[in-house]
Amino acid sequence: MDIKDIVDREFDTYDETTPVSKLRGSFENADRKALLITRDGEFEGVVTRRDVLSSHEKTSRKARSLVRAVPSVTLDDDVREAARLMIAGDTRLLPILEDEALVGVVRTDDLLRTIQPFLSVLETADVATTEIVTVESTTSLGKALATFRTERIEHLPVVAEGTTDEVVGIVSLYDVLEFVTRELQRSQGGDPDGHMDASTGGNHGGFGAREGESADLLELPVGNVMVDTLGTTRLDETLDDVLETMLEFGASSSIVTDDRGSLVGIVTKTDLLESLTWSEDRQLPVQVFGSELMTDTTREGLAERIESVTRKYRQMRVLEAKVHFKEHKERLRGIPLVLARVRLYTDKGLFVASDEGYGDKHAFSLALNAIERQILEGKTHGRSKKRADPEEAANVYGWWLSE
Template sequence: MDVTDTVDRAFDTYDETTPVSKLRGAFETSNRKALVITRDHEFEGIVTRRDVLSSHEKTSRKARSLVRPVPTIGPHENVREAARLMIAGDARLLPVLDGEDLAGVVRADDLLRDVQPHLSVLDAGDVATTDVVAIEPPTSLGKALATFRTERIEHLPVVSDEDGDEAVGIVSLYDVLEFVTRELQRSQGGDPEAHMDASTGGHHGGFGAREGESDDLLELPVRNVMVETLGTTTPDESLDAVLETMIEFGASSSIVFGEDDSLAGIVTKTDLLESLTWTEDRRLPVQVFGVDLMADTTREELAERIEDVARKYRDMRVLEAKVHFKRHTERLRGVPLVLARVRLYTDKGLFVASDEGYGDGHAFSLAINAVERQILEGKTYGRSKKSDDEARDSRVYGWWLSE
């Protein structure tokens, strides 16, 4: 099944020079999770709702200060590949390129609706996260934001006591960010950046002390923001029914209750997307380019080595692996010099490394060793280098750092 019928060809784009304030307004008047950014009418990247809410970009700044690169797909890409790239790129929107032209976009919600009947083969228990991080109603918004950041999650069930026997609500990262941003703007009478000094960040009147107000907001309990546990599910409910419930309540997650009505897990739309990427045996799929150069290794051996690296360093989940082999004319005792390029999309970021060796096995070993070093050092491919001021602006009141 491909994405042909899922592609939205009537989509809006925003030039990289668009003010961030206009992007914020576009998100406020729509349910979009991401906006497409162009440069000279060519695709540049996307800006996400989370990036806008979790930053304090000054009104003079443009969309280019928040743009992030994401994978692109063709108009007839396989659904499994599209879902895999959404997860790997931490994006719920994929640009569709027809040649070099931006022909449309595929959104995660549209993709899930189109494949909904096929989700019936799995149950909530097959994909649910059972080792659930939960908080209690008195927990402060600041503590919730810190938990989102450290646990790298976007949903937190709210339980009535420390034992977690009764889930009374759920709070999402978006809930907290939107609440804090809205309340700050309401109390300040407009754009919280409108009276900031461009060089020092100091205030020039007009809306009071932002620091004190934001601190006060972060001390509020999550019960002020959480929503009741509507649209819950059970481990044996089929995933198509789980998705239907999410759509009905406009939710991006569903709490799973066990037989004794206690908290048993949580299912998110990301979990549903990930289920689309599973192969029958759930082994890591490795795309190999230059297969004819593989004399020393097999696809299975490449997958095994990559999975060993993922388990060894930071316990990563590899969502997609690509290995490119290219032969050079140079030889050593009849063995050609080969360039190997390893590209890993993971839940920790994108890692890419290349190296040369005599034969495919030697070249791959050197390249994967280079990837190991990147993973150990936490150096994801293409991470932007920000100035100290830009890094401070990407924080939400000292708690949430958009990554």
């Protein structure tokens, strides 16, 4: 299934000189996740709703101060590639470029609606996160923001005070940022954007307080902002039904409960997108350079070793893995000295390490050990009910259907 089947040719663009205040208004007046930014008529990048809400830039600043590059696709790319790029680029909108000209966009919801019939071959249990980070309804907004930042997540199930699985709601990063930004704009005596960074909770003073209301919004409980857990799902429910519920309620996630109604997991639209990027054996695809030096390892073995390491740390998702092998002249008992370089692009950041060993297996193990130490220490190098047509289903999830 190609991009041309889901392209949206009706889109608005904003010049890089557009004031941030106008961008904020565009997000408030429409259900948008990102805005397209141009420079001298040519596509430059996007400004996301999250970036605008969490920015401490003054509203007089221009769009260029927040613009960031995102991957692009062509009309001939398929939906799998689009899903992979959305996850890797942390974006819910991809520009479609033809001869460097912007001709359309692909949006997450449009992509998911198109592949919805094929999601019926998967269940919630196949993609849900079951090691869950939660907050209590009495947790402060400031602490919730800190949790979003440290855990690098965007959704938090809310549980009743003193419990771990009695779910009473859900709160998203957007919910908190929008609430804080809206209340600060309504307050008197200052420009909230000049005094507060809502993404970190940093308060630099200067904004006034609404009458009868505390100026320190971040001390308010999450219960003031959370939404009810409408349309929960079960582990054995098919993903096409899960997506239908998300679309019905305009949600980007769904709480997973057991037969007693207790919290057991969470599934997001990102999880649905990620299912499209699985390889046939659902194993991490590893790009290998110098594969002719692989005498004691296999591509599958490298993937298994990498996943065994990253699986230890809060279900870290590897978006892309690259392994480089280079042989040196030195030998030990006929075994060449090999340099192994491992690069892991993950939802927690970029990890890179190199090491030397005698033989490909030894070198790779040493480099992967260095990667594991980086992960443990957090040392990143920067910054995841229509029946399907059988033929199309085979193209999208045929490997699953054949099991």
